[in-house]
Amino acid sequence: MESGNQTGIRNFLLLGFTEDPDLQPLLFGLFLSMYLVTFTGNLAIILAVISDSHLHNPMYFFLSNLSFADICFTSTTVPKMLWNIQKQNQVITYAGCLSQVFFFILFACLDNLLLTVMAYDRFVAICHPLHYMVIMSPRVCGLLALGSWCLSVTASLPETLTILRLSFCRSMKIPQSFCDLPEILKLACSDTLINHTVVYFMTITLGVFPLSGILFSYYQISSSILRMSSVSSRYKAFSTCGSHFTVVSLFYGTGLGVYLSSAVTSSSRTSLVASVLYTTVTPMLNPFIYSLRSRDMKGALVRLISRAPSLMHRAFGGLS
Template sequence: METSNSTQVSRFLLLGLSKEAELQPLIFGLFLSMYLITVFGNLLIILAVSSDSHLHTPMYFFLSNLSFVDICFTSTTIPKMLWNIQTQSKGITYEGCITQMYFHILFAELDDILLTVMAYDRYVAIRHPLHYMVIMSPQLCELLVLISWVLLALYSLLHSLMVLRLSFCPEMQIPHFFCELSQVVQLASSDNFLNNIVMHFATVLMGIGPFAGILYSYSKIASCICKISSAQGKYKAFSTCVSHLLVVSLFYFTALGVYLSSAATHTSHSSTIASVMYSVVTPLLNPFINSLRNQDIKGALKKFYFMPSLKDQIP
């Protein structure tokens, strides 16, 4: 195997979404708007959950964690892309690329695991409503989130260390708007066979595994809903899952599009568009999906909005 020496490359070039100079202001304005809406929308959900004691339940605990992860997820890629457009530069340092790759993997997989945990939470709420708060205790919820962070931090570290063993030619061009793992690995000038094996195994483990858990939880939820005699009861049980189902569908279909487009085409354009969908559009839509259909979130946001004016009126 060829001896690798990663110190020969000092930076990569991110080619972005388009090479057309006249499109750059449009792309800058569009992605800046999407980023601000994503941060503001997810931050509102976090503030609503933290400020309203009625929302201090497992479901909203996981939802606020998902919103925090979504803010971090988009913050790993969009600010750097906007900065490159503004400065008319395509460069990212080797260290910056590895760091961006690490946090992108971390927050993408945290999204995946949190959606799986939320599916289990909905199953317990519908299957065991009387024992819900006992089963999904605050200690268990915090433990699940903590374990997810620790394991996925190590998982991301593994991929980053695997990339560090590779060597690259100077000024290597990445046909993407961020340092996406598979794109970087394919550009290596040294043997990347082991990296590809680890990536494919990890895709199966971290993709199919959580998705299978979600399908299992919802198969049990569907079975429980079918046993409910009243139509109103069925509707109430199903309505608690609609928002989560929409988010899951959006995340998995767009993430699946990344891998299918990468496997089916020899160009990276379709993969880049699919990456925009799951890494930018999905975090953008999550607050709208989770708040527009949720009366509790709407009520908490109204209380949060009117709270300062009410305090001013108190003598």
Template sequence: MGARNQTEETQFSLLGLTDDPALQPLVFSLFLSMYLVTVLGNLLIVLAVSSDSHLHTPMYFFLCNLSFADVCISSTTIPKMLVSIQTQDQSISYAGCLAQACFVLNFAGLENCLLAAMAYDRFVAICHPLSYTAIMNPRLCALLILLSVLVSAANALLLSLTALRLSFCADLDIPHFFCELAQVIQLACSDTFINNIMVYVAALVFGGVPVSGIIFSYTRIVSSVLRIPSVRGRYKAFSTCGSHLSMVSLFYGSGLGVYISSAVTDSPRKMAVASVMYSVVPQMLNPFIYSLRSRDMKGALRRLKGRVPSLL
């Protein structure tokens, strides 16, 4: 079995979630529905925040960027899967596979950074309410977004470019519905020690640092809220964190679930199904979590709905 150099026209095969032809129409319909809900819901959040002056606050500024990242990561993975099912062609080019892996890493890293920035915003709002406007000024918010974008892009490019040095064997089947870099590395015939070390370090940094920041923020938040004398005041303070805490629990909880499932099962197909929980479901539920829990968002959506007939 000879190794193929990365410069050759290599074709990978994305095996998807099932190889049962009878289930393909169901999978297509399910993921098409989830994709449409994700895109429409998150774009609605972006439109509502952009058009309503009541939502021009740091929290909703970060939410707007999080919704944009959700649309991007879903658009990177699901359309290719839908096309593959429709055309019965599971192949993806070497360049296309690495590009998809790069974009997934980029937007997933961006989501991590944004969730940490939102946790810091809630920490300042509750623990330092009198200085909130001065601390969370537009310059700092824009700087946090810019830093998140640059760090995520640098990490994604570094991991993807190092994969260019790999050579691949004849078996190029990826038991997944998108090109996940770890799965691509496993198919290489050449030495992957450096690639694996970089993936582990990146996972530790982009998993450990944001999670540590979120835990620190909420530890201080809980400590401050418990010192509030009235029950109503404590409830009001906690309610401002409810939507963000729900998103954090869903995003990291689903990721932890996939990690645990990978440790207890040796079936790549089952891992691919489990990965839907962190690569598709959180992005789809984000608009519902914020629109249902936030009174300001509900009001903005009602005002947006009222303006639609006049625009038409």
């Protein structure tokens, strides 16, 4: 490989899973199906929360924000992957790669922060139920959601902008299906100390600290539940936290799997599979977890589906 600053090169190559043309239709169908399920499932949750007055409370307000973040998170990587598979073209432009890095980090951080806020919401609801409506007022909920967005943008900008100072070698091949920041930094010919410092700082600030907050919240929640004398009260408290705890475990489990697999093994194939679980499978499963474990959500989705034909008739009838 010839090193040196190749300023004329402005494209990266996303190697993806395989170059075998016989497997391309299978991969295209698989990821298209997963993307449609993710988009439809999360959109259904958003519409259910908006349309059903029974779900107008802080828990489902944050859930609708999480569903929107999951749609955007998946849309950052999968459509480009599908386009490359369909066209049998591995190229992504330099600007397109930077954009993908920015939005990928933004929505990954947003997912993380929203899960933290949702853990705090469950902590207040179970440990301080008498003050719940005062503490989690609509104004506070709005500020928490807005703060999550602002912090996510703040984290994404420096990690993306510091890439602009790098020069790259002639090999611009990324062994991933999207522009993954650690893989991009491996291709740089110039010093990446600043980049890695920014990445580690943001990971600790918006990764380790929120996770610590979630664990502390669930420690307090568990202690409060165990002190309850009524078995039915314990069951109700556990059921309200079950969906969120499952999503948290899935999110952090797959996320840690991505980075541990890349640190422990040099196999790009293992890292690629772990990344798919993190970026595609987790957002797809979240709607199922919440809809299956929440009676209120199941009822709202049933009512939404039952109203769908009349709403479509009104919409298309008005156009005719």
